[in-house]
């Protein structure tokens with residue numbers, strides 16, 4: 124079936140263009156989710172030997188309590204799908220001030236560590252970030268989508284506003300391109316169909332003509348000769 128085959132070909136071209144587009148401009152992901160891969164705490168700050176309540180917090184956001192982390196020197200690993208995950212998310216390459224803390228019922232909360240948490244901290248290939256603080260904790264964070272922020276921010280050197288404008292322009296350009304391809308596809312399919320139809324008509328006509336010829340031959344052979 125030639126027509127669907129041709130259509131398939133064009134569709135695959137469009138898909139290819141879009142996949143190239145999204146691999147080069149993955150910054151269209153609006154939000155990169157950060158989950159905790161593992162954590163081990165080396166001490167608890169709780170005086171009364173009660174089980175500690177450890178939480179993660181980024182400034183201006185809500186606490187994420189780690190319900191399983193109750194003991195020091197235990198290596199806890201997570202799938203990233205736990206009910207309290209994700210820890211936070213990034214919507215740009217901008218850093219956040221975050222930390223691990225321990226809730227204290229008596230005095231103010233204790234700090235394991237507080238630092239600038241940046242999408243650029245996540246390393247290839249799987250978007251992993253290991254943070255270790257001596258005598259406090261060893262934790263790994265996962266954010267595969269953060270890698271795309273970093274590559275986008277380094278390629279868009281005009282700054283966040285200019286980058287956004289460029290992305291919009293690229294988006295518009297690609298939409299137009301996509302539409303053009305779609306139109307070409309439809310026109311091509313129509314042309315092809317027209318051609319096929321014409322050929323069929325011609326074939327039918329020729330067949331009719333030949334049949335007519337046979338009769339005519341018999342009739343007119345004598346007169347012409």
Ligand SMILES: *[C@@H]1O[C@H](CO)[C@@H](O)[C@H](O)[C@H]1NC(C)=O
Nearest residue numbers: 181182183184185186210211
């Ligand atoms: C924080 O939690 C409160 C209620 O628990 C919710 O209304 C608010 O939207 C949350 N804020 C963020 C940034 O998630």
Ligand SMILES: *[C@@H]1O[C@H](CO)[C@@H](O)[C@H](O)[C@H]1NC(C)=O
Nearest residue numbers: 153154184208209210211212
């Ligand atoms: C992640 O971002 C979405 C919106 O982009 C928001 O609704 C959600 O609460 C955020 N999650 C966290 C853990 O900050």
Ligand SMILES: *[C@@H]1O[C@H](CO)[C@@H](O)[C@H](O)[C@H]1NC(C)=O
Nearest residue numbers: 160161163253255261262263
């Ligand atoms: C921290 O944990 C990672 C595993 O997630 C491990 O490879 C690394 O050796 C640990 N670092 C220390 C100092 O224990």
